[in-house]
Amino acid sequence: MQSSTEPPRLINYMKILIIGTGQVGFFLCERLSLEGHEVTLIDRDGESLKRAEDRLNVLGIEGNGASAEVLEQAGIKETDIFIAVTDLDEVNILACLLAREYQVKTLVARVKSIEFSGRRAVLSKEKLGIDLLINPEDAVAEEIIKIAHRSGTFDVAEFVEGQIQFLGYRITAENPLCNLTLRELGALRGIYRFVVTAISRDGKTIIPRGDDVIQEGDRIFIVVHQNDLPAIQYMLEQKEEKKNRRRRAFILGGGHIGLHVAAGLEKLGFDVRLIDRDEKRCEKLSASLRRTLVIHAEGTDVRTLCEEGINDADFFIAVTENDESNILCSLLARQHGVRRTLTLVNQPELLNLAPSLGIDACVSPRLAAASAILKYVRRGDIISLAAIEGSNAEVLELEVKADSQVINTPLRNLHFPAGAIIGAIVHDRTYEIPTGESRLQAGDRVVIFAMPEALAKVETFFARA
């Protein structure tokens, strides 16, 4: 359906073809059409197609995405980006191979069960000629490992080759930042250099100003340079976190994700305990994990969990296939003293509910895969992009082009769009936290937090003179 008010047109306007209206497809459609790209959706199921057409500004075509005829009808010849995210690996790969024949520039496929990375993989994206193969389970496992690694955070994204980190912190009454004003944090910048780009409170996300106070229960999103992170972590570290002790993580669910997370945390030096209810699977897991202690038990078996030391554990990571048991077992573990809970949630409705229950971080394979794809397909001036869970806001990285209109003018004299904030400016070798006096130079990389409505304005801001 064509709406009467056209969304603002992007500088790097693209024609995008998406196959599959599952959760990932729908999410990508929503984001990319909101940003003003021309999105066409193909699905075999007319009903889910209609649902997407009704709610989003996209054109839907009913049919098989792996058929040349349907692809031509959807305008494959003019397509810049082709994204195949149906539930079937074979369809996604075949559709991409077809699209390749039409010289589509960028090809993305979701692949769940075909091995395409690692030593045992027979197929690879190079062999297939597909630019990005994304496995949602791997994407979410990587995200969990990252969050556990950066203790205390619930949301993590990296920019400028990892130099700039975007981190979300949940503010408890004991958190040192609790009750501090943004102005006080500004005064601390000589010692602790970071920017609070946003605060989520009572379901609303705001970009804070000087008089705003960080309160208990807030989720704050900060931008920080990796060199400044150790000092900040030292400051934020709470009393009970003893140093020089191996961090302990319990993982519930020994499926693909559980195994991936266990292996990743082992490498990071965690003391890992993996719980699964299936005895056969436990034996398999024991064989493939060297240092992890595999426990055959139910996630609700409190006595066993206590015996294995849940009360002194740093993380409880619930990654079974069942959202409800993930949430319940996380709450149970929390009650028995685990410091942080990380919970896998598939259903979008539950994803928004879980934080209010006291779960520290919810991760979703859908969101993880979708943000990985978004990050990849965003071309042009945007180098990198991460979606912020539960807020629709995004963090993006831009490179200032030589012909940009903003070059060499102090920021205070430019009208930076409302609803967005610059978190960091990276020059060639140095970086700065922006002030009114900051001037952007060609080649600078800029990390920006933006509410959805400000995204297109941010791009216009950096446009050519």
Add this chain to the structure above:
Amino acid sequence: MKIIDLLDPAAISADLQASTKAEVLGELTDALMRVEPSLDRDEVVAILQEREQLGSTGIGDGVAIPHGKLRKLDKLLISFGRSRGGIDFDSMDGRPAQLFFLLVAPEESVGVHLKTLARISKLLKNSAVRQALLDAEDAESIYGIIARQEESL
């Protein structure tokens, strides 16, 4: 919490003798111990050095605010020191540091610690305040300057 309520005049050293970063941390700890003799000097210096290793607390313009967290402490402790010659403190602007505030906070009240750090940073951002502290005759007049200037923060 105001700086002046936390800073005992006896913990001000108007003429630091130290010439290195390690020495000045020790000398500022000594100033602290004039007020709080029960402190373990080695322990305090060790936590300060540990913090410095994560990134210098030399904030530029000749100012450094070394700080750390200590277990079994019942309140935030502050000392002040001034070095006439200046000491290399690995500051961001590369300049030697002359004005030092040392803070040691109980582990469980890092929040108060940060608020005080913010107040001190703000106070010393003012170049007139820095100059007055550098020109002050002795510890007593340094204390007077801090008290007066904090009023107008």
